[in-house]
Amino acid sequence: MSDDNDFNKLIASSLNMGRRTFLKSSAAGAAALTAGGGLLKTDKAEAQTYEPYPTDNQMETVVTSCAHNCGSRHMLVAHKKNDVIVRLSSDDGRYQRDGCYGKDTDEEPQLRACLRGRAYRERIYCPERLLYPMLRVGKRGEGKFKRVSWDEALDFVAKKLIDIKEKYGSQAILDQSYAGSSYGVLHKSDQIDGLQGRFLGMFACRTSSWSVPSYQxxxxxxxxxxxxxxxxxxxxxxxxxxxxxxxxxxxxxxxxxxxxxxxxxxxxxxxxxxxxxxxxxxxxxxxxxxxxxxxxxxxxxxxxxxxxxxxxxxxxxxxxxxxxxxxxxxxxxxxxxxxxxxxxxxxxxxxxxxxxxxxxxxxxxxxxxxxxxxxxxxxxxxxxxxxxxxxxxxxxxxxxxxxxxxxxxxxxxxxxxxxxxxxxxxxxxGVGKAWHAEGAAYPYDQYSNIWFSSIKSDRWAYIVNNYPNVAREEAGLWPRQDNLDGVVPNIRGIFWQGSNWLNQLTNINAEMDAIQKLDLVVCLDQTITTSGLFADVLLPICTHFERHDVALPWYKGHYYIHRPKVIEPLGESKTDFQVFTELAYRVGNMTGMGDKFGEVYNTKATRDYWNNPDPVDEDYLRTWWEDRVMQHQHVEMPWVEFKKHGVYKMKLDRPHVGFQDQIEKGIPFQTPSGKIxxxxxxxxxxxxxxxTKYGYHIPSIPKWIEPFESLNHPTKTKKHPYHLITPHPRHRTHSIFNNSAILRETYDQEITINTSDAKKLGITTGDKVEVWNDRGRLVVPAYVTQRCMPGVVSIPEGAWIDLDKNGIDRAGNPNMLTADTPSPAGSFAYNTILVNLRKTDLQHRAGWDETSVSRSHVFGRDI
Amino acid sequence: MKCRSALILCIYVALLLLSGNIVAGNTEDKTPDYLSARWNPLHFKPAIDYALDAQCLGCHQEVLQRKPLSQSPAGIKSSESLAWYQKDETYQGEQETFHRRHMVTSTAKRLMKFKCNTCHQGHDPKDEASGTTDTTQKDLVLRKAVNPDICLMCHGKFDYKVMAGLTGDWPEVADTFNGDCVTCHKEFRTKRHKLNFLNEQEIEKAGEKDSNTCYGCHGGRAWYAIAYPYVRRPWLKRMPGALPEWAKDRPTEYTKRFTK
Amino acid sequence: MSKEIDKAKIKAAVKRRKRETYKPVVPATQLGFIHHNVDCIGCRACEIACKDKNGLAPGPRFRRVSYIEGGVYPDVYAYKVNMSCNHCAQPACLPTCPTGAIFKRASDGIVDIDSTLCIGCRRCEAACPYGAPQFDPGDNLIKKCNMCVDEIDAGRKPYCVMACMMRVLDIGPIDEISDGSFQTTAIGPGDMPVKQVKNMADPELTKPSIRFIAHSKGGVQSKQ
Missing domain, CATH: 3.40.228.10 (Dimethylsulfoxide Reductase, domain 2)
Structure with a gap:
């Protein structure tokens, strides 16, 4: 492509920015608004105090949970002083019904948080936190924003939405919400029962993304x-x-x-x-x-x-x-x-x-x-x-x-x-989902998950880049029964809620091409993210410590954890539900619907929800607990008592085994034949x-099918002889927490290489390695080990891209290399990549901040 | 400290935003490549054996420049808070860090000639443990940048039980020997301090002048519960009986790198 | 002549007063750690819980999970060794401290540090055979694990122990941990606690209050 160079320049000038540049550009906006004094509330935030040292017994204790898209959900106990969370602990057996310190039985084990959960203060009180609405002032991706009022930001979004829908129709906005940072029964980001999907669907302008990156x-x-x-x-x-x-x-x-x-x-x-x-x-x-x-x-x-x-x-x-x-x-x-x-x-x-x-x-x-x-x-x-x-x-x-x-x-x-x-x-x-848990407390009704087009999630950039020359099978369109069946969407805008999909979907270079072609990019998140850098509007969302909700594990474990509002929202951040409710009122009033849109969107609220969401949230959650949890899950603990304890651990009649009733009682499986x-x-x-949504032939029985790239490929391995896998890291939940220096201190973003391969390439542990294929390039340090199969290399997903002037990712995000060609059945091909690698002198930066190095640097340095 | 900036609270950031004192700038290309520095081969065998102090100090200069605080956060003045061993006349000068005490203070310069690699024999920056990766050396001590056996050579326990004629710790029995170590050590262990990180003659001189100097190291600053198994010399004929049990496993030569 | 002898005696007496031998506190009960090197998944939740509790910036790590690996592909092995301060019976850090910031508690043998008394001379850091005292370059002070004395005094266990997802890290009276009479999930059926693991400094140096369940490739022959 002839404009490759220009584009690379643009990216170069944008992502070079360190955190400081971002802060500086925020500062420009903030300076104009200092008179408002909205910041003063946070001046008690002495959360890093070492001396004087408040003990847990001297502080207020609030039971809550972590909130990531990891399949787990563990208890966090906030120890707070005034309006500041000073430290976090986890389950110690005290909080449940009949609990006592140290109680930890097989039936009701403690729900101890992992390192990511324990680091949550790193997310609440981090320099990357979004505290004010911001509008882009530079080029898209350049990371230059100005602070604006919520009024200005929401009106901007509402007008743009109406405009785009008028011009391009009901498929023009792509919903890329995902379960990243906003996972609870009430404040939910998700494709199927998320708040954003409900808003865009009711607005009647939504293309949804049906294939799930993790486990399609x-x-x-x-x-x-x-x-x-x-x-x-x-x-x-x-x-x-x-x-x-x-x-x-x-x-x-x-x-x-x-x-x-x-x-x-x-x-x-x-x-x-x-x-x-x-x-x-x-x-x-x-x-x-x-x-x-x-x-x-x-x-x-x-x-x-x-x-x-x-x-x-x-x-x-x-x-x-x-x-x-x-x-x-x-x-x-x-x-x-x-x-x-x-x-x-x-x-x-x-x-x-x-x-x-x-x-x-x-x-x-x-x-x-x-x-x-x-x-x-x-x-x-x-x-x-x-x-x-x-x-x-x-x-x-x-x-x-x-x-x-x-x-x-x-x-x-x-x-x-x-x-x-x-x-x-x-x-x-399999999937492994077990206990069915009553996952939605907000109005999940006929207005939820309305869509006018649904694509394979990793095809969006291809569709945007090649529109209108895209066949329905290339887009992986979900069939419809109306005249929109098979119509490839003309995507003109994108909404991110709890989602850093620019960073997390495949083939980032193609995505960065596509994002420039859009008319509107909106990002709702708690921190700036790599996706957020490309947004036109940044809407600050409070963390789950700053709003009322209930948590449950969506994968394994049978318990509910209450999540009260532990502290007031930082800065001007709001909940997703507040933002979409207010947007619904605004869009409604601009399009002649009046307050109807807002009232139907958030059935229990008035427009005052913007200022005072607490009674409404309480109402939703109590209703959900009483009508659904207590009715369907044989829970007898009243809502008020649940709130007092903070956790409810179910005791199941027997260990929950998938399909036990089908096998023991002969109940048919839910397949057409009733059989496996x-x-x-x-x-x-x-x-x-x-x-079909698959687009291409799939055998009706399981068969071995040669993948498009593998170590067995007769020709592709000549140019790119190593197979790269991109597993989940331990110190991040996908891309969440990459900004935490104390978590980056526990693990390096690195490429794992077998000793014999490394020897051939002249690479030892700690060397910087350039990894590339036809889709992109990145730089990471090497970890040379006997624990890796020869011919295979591994880089954990989720690092925040940080491009140098040549478009090489210094952070080492493997999605620079992954392919946006999914399996017909929809699975993402994250682990189907051939690459080549070599030792390099190019720069690696593990984080945007100056403490981007990990491990103890025990001698004083002024970097 | 800039290096703590990732943990600064949002309030701090907010204040910075307000005061506008964040310096503009593109940090690219100015950021030193810490990753490459910390994996420099100089940190590992064999290069570390040949590393010059100047090379080490190129990055780590602060270990010799940094001095203790003049007072602790609670207000304890460094100059007024001396440990008992610092009141000994073998201890001179102001409060210093252990690196300076071993390398640059006047006593250190007179009696010793430590180099960085006298103690530092390699260090795995990935995990501070030997065996975390395939390509680093295997003989490192878990969680230490220095093998404590090296410290033990001087800072071991004063083991009077293996010293013929002593019935108790030196402070208790010193009177019997007129406070003079050399009284006996004219006869026993006459080959002393012949190691490349010590100034043998200066140490001997200092010991003859004042036995406190001897005890200053050998027992006075005994951080450890065991004594160093000093190299066994050919047993003196005047010693009664066979080789004592405690001496049987002792080495007969010092580690080569200390005697070259 | 007699005058000279008197002089020498006086001199000796003066010197005797100065020459002191540190006598470690012998606690009523010595608390210590037990860690299972094999069943530990190495998640470092204990490290982060500790850092969060103690408000530590990047750099100092009171608790440190070491990753050990070996073997040749495909016959490889890996295990973890988890250490913070070992609250030694004869701590090497303590006598080095010029300001008395480090002290050993008579009740439970915890070696605590009052970092407000620290002047940052880093002697304790050098003397400790296990790397427990951590220098915080942010404020030029040494800080270290104190087994969460505030939690101990409140009748609870330290943050690291309570953070362990695998329940393989625990504290207890070290004598009882050693002789197997202490009930703990850290020790599995048939597991034998040992004092030292491979590459760990000699426990005789300071008599650390820690025991391990060692990996079959990570044991030390003579020091069981």
């Missing part, structure tokens, strides 16, 4: 196979497993549930054997003394197929289970209609044994693809087929690949053929793929 592969797989994404066990069931196969699962980093890692320690003590299949010898593998099976990334389905072959070949499958509960596992379980279906003629066993394609999927065949010795594949298959109960936990990371859903489906096939589903100590995960569908009804009946 397993979501798709579980819906096809089991008819639901609630395929999971509660984490206490892991203590009952005799064999735990952790496929691409590293809960020592992700935490992934209230007490998952702790219950698995119990399993270990009970004699459970652990196996970890991962290109990295993770801390999870080390902790559980696991048999580590390193595997080439993006080849997991092949290894699982090899295991399936061994099991069929040795007749180790649980045939009774298959005959009773499974569709399409073998000839005997094929439905009658399948022979006449366009896409469903083959059964799984025939595929595995190579009946039709002449290629039996033997362990030896698999070894050539996945790099795991055939003998190990057989050994693991034998262990899994002969140990009961055995949990094969097919986690999400290996599914964040091209054709990632085939890995999850193949794992589901193994779970089904060994009969380890619906059994205590077994596993059908290894042959998927939906897929088998499809003949015109272009009209």
């Amino acid at each position: 592969a397993t979501t798709t797989s579980s819906k096809w196979t089991f008819g639901t994404i609630e395929d999971g066990n509660e984490d206490d069931t892991f203590a009952h497993s005799k064999l735990m196969i952790m496929w691409g699962w590293n809960p020592a980093y992700t935490f992934h549930g209230g007490n998952t890692v702790y219950y698995m320690r119990k399993a270990k003590q009970n004699g459970c054997k652990f196996v970890v299949i991962d290109p990295l010898y993770t801390d999870t593998a080390a902790t559980y003394d696991a048999w580590w099976i390193p595997i080439k990334p993006n080849t997991d389905a092949a290894m699982l197929a090899g295991m399936a072959h061994y099991i069929f070949d040795n007749n180790l499958q649980d045939q009774a289970f298959i005959d009773k509960f499974v569709q399409g596992m073998d000839a005997g379980t094929m439905p009658d209609w399948a022979t006449d279906s366009p896409n469903g003629k083959e059964n799984f066993k025939d595929y595995i044994l190579g009946k039709n394609d002449g290629q039996p999927k033997t362990p030896e065949w698999a070894e050539k693809i996945c790099g795991v010795k055939a003998a190990d594949i057989k050994k693991l298959a034998d262990m899994y087929a002969t140990t009961k109960p055995a949990a094969l936990k097919a986690c999400w990371g290996p599914g964040r690949t091209d054709y990632g859903e085939q890995y999850n489906r193949m794992a589901a096939a193994l779970q089904a053929m060994t009969g380890n589903i619906g059994m205590l100590g077994g596993s059908a995960e 569908e290894i042959l998927c009804d939906e897929l088998a009946r499809i003949s015109d793929w272009k009209k």
Whole structure:
């Protein structure tokens, strides 16, 4: 592209800014408004005091929780003095019903927060916090803003919205809200039941993003196979497993549930054997003394197929289970209609044994693809087929690949053929979502999640950059029953709420191209983010410490944690709900609807909600607790008592195991056939793929499909010989907390390289490494280790991009390199990337601030 | 301190915003590359063995420049708060940091000739532990930039139990020997202080002049509960009986790098 | 002649007064830490909880989880060693302190520091064999773990222990931890506490009040 250079210059001049430049540009606006005196409230904020040292007993104690998009949700206890949180502790057993200090039973374990939660004051009181509405004054992405009043900011947004909808129609605004920083039952950011989706949908101008970056592969797989994404066990069931196969699962980093890692320690003590299949010898593998099976990334389905072959070949499958509960596992379980279906003629066993394609999927065949010795594949298959109960936990990371859903489906096939589903100590995960928890306290009604177009989330930049020359299958459009079906949206504006998607979606260079083409970019967040730098309007949102809500784990764990307003909102920050409610009133009054829009959007509130949200929030939450939690979840504790305790831990009648009722009581699965569908009804009946949201052909049974990039690729590996995986870091929740220097002190943003590869490249630990492919470049320090499979390198996702003048990311965000070409079934291809690397002298900056170095710098320095 | 800026509270930031005293500027290219500096090969074997003090001090100059505070936050004046061992006549001058005490004070310069790598033998900046990465040296002591065995050579316990003729700690028995170490050490352990980080002759001179100098190190500043297992010399004929139990495992030579 | 002897005696007496030997406090009960090196996932929640409690900027870390790894691909191993201040029976830091800022509590043996009395001479930092005293370049003072004495005095356990998601870090009377009579989740069935792990400085130097459950590759033969 001829304008590449110009564009790079623009980016160079924008993202070069350190935090200081940003603050300076904020200062320019702030200076004009100092007379308002709105800042004076915070002058008690001596939260870093060492002396005098207030003890916990001298301070007020408020139970609340952390709030990130990590699958866990743990208790945080704020110790506050005046209106300042001085420190945070976590659950110590005191706060629950019948609690006492130190109470920590298997049934009601303490909900201890991880390092990210414990660092939350770093987010509340950080220099990156957004305290005032701001409007862009420089170029988009340059990071220059001026402080404006809420009036000015909201009117600007409202007018722009109306204008864009008038000109471009109901698909022109792209909703990119996500569960980043705004996760509670009331103040919620999400695609399906989020506050932003409700606002834009009611405004009748919304394109939604249907594929989930984290786990679309397993979501798709579980819906096809089991008819639901609630395929999971509660984490206490892991203590009952005799064999735990952790496929691409590293809960020592992700935490992934209230007490998952702790219950698995119990399993270990009970004699459970652990196996970890991962290109990295993770801390999870080390902790559980696991048999580590390193595997080439993006080849997991092949290894699982090899295991399936061994099991069929040795007749180790649980045939009774298959005959009773499974569709399409073998000839005997094929439905009658399948022979006449366009896409469903083959059964799984025939595929595995190579009946039709002449290629039996033997362990030896698999070894050539996945790099795991055939003998190990057989050994693991034998262990899994002969140990009961055995949990094969097919986690999400290996599914964040091209054709990632085939890995999850193949794992589901193994779970089904060994009969380890619906059994205590077994596993059908998968998604892993278990206890159903009453997740929405705000009005979730016919006005929620209205959309006029829905795209594969990682296709947005492609659509914008290539509009109108985009085919519906390229966009991954969700089918509709009206005249908008198949209409590729002309996206003219973007809304971020609790979302740093510019940083977190794939192929950032393409995204930065696309963002410049838009007419409106709005960002609601608690801190400035890399996305926020590209916004036209920054709307400051208060943290969950500054508003009233209730938290619950959305992944594993069965409890509710009350989140009172611990402190008053900092600066002029407001809640998302306040912002969208007020926007609804403004848009309504500008478009002749009057107050109607606002009143229907926030049914319990008047327009005074802007100034005084507390009684309304209390009303929503109390109603939710009394009508839903108490009614549906057999909770007897009254709202007032719950508020007093701060936490409610459920006692379940029996350990929650996914599909236990289906297996024990014969209740049909939620699939069309009522069975576990290894042959998927939906897929088998499809003949015109272009009209599906998938866009392209998908086999109706799990199959190994060669990915578009892998270490087995005959030509691509010549230019880019290393396979990069981009797992979750431990010290951030995706990109949240990258600005915390004390968290960056615990872990480096680095590239993990095997010793032999590093030796070839002349790289040692601490060297700076340039990593590149055709999509972008970045610089990170090296961590050279025997714990990584040769040929594979790993960089954790979530670093905040920080481009140098040549467009090279100094922060080391791997999404500079990832591809925006998803799997047909929607899974993001985060872990399907080939790269090359070399030692470099280019600069690396782990953070925007001057303490961007990690580790102890124990001698005084004036950097 | 600028280096604390990431933790400054929002109020502080707000105040900065108000006062407008944040300096404008593009920090790019001015930021020193700390990452490269801290992984400089000079920090590891083998380069560290050849590192010159000037090279180390190029970055770490503050260890010799920095002095203790003149008074503590609670108002204790440094000059008036001397430990007992600092009131000893072997201890001279004002309060100093331990680095200066070992390298640049007049006593240090007279009696010792420490170099940076006398003590510092490598240090893993990734985690301050040996074995965190594949390519760093394996012999580092967990959580220490210096192996405490080096400190122990001087700061070990005064082990009177292995010293023939002594019945108690030196302060208790010194009178018996007229307060004079050399009374006996004319005979025992006559090869002393022949190490490359000590000024042997100056130490011997100081000891002959005043035994307090000897005790100043050997017991007076005994931070540790055990004594250093000093190198065993060929046993004197006049000593009764066989080699005592405590001496059997002792080395017969000093570490080479201290004797070169 | 007799005059000379008298002189020498007086001189000796004067010197004797100056020469002192530090006698460590022997507490009623010595509290200490126990950490399971294998079952620790190394999440460093304890470190961050500690930093948050003590209001520490980047740099000083009272608690430090070390990551140890070894072996050759694919036969590798990894474990963690978690240390803060070991509240030694014979602390090396204490006698070095010129201002008396460091003291050992007679009730529970906690080695505490009053950093307001510190002048930042960093002697204690050098003397400690385990790297416990941490220099804070922000205010030129030494600070260190005091086992959260405020929490101990309130009848609770320190922040790091209460932060442990795996329940592998705990405190208790060190004698009881050693002989296995102390009930704690840090020690699993069949685990034997040891005084020293690989690469750790000799515990005989200061008799640290800490025990570990060592990794099979991380033990030390002679110092069980």
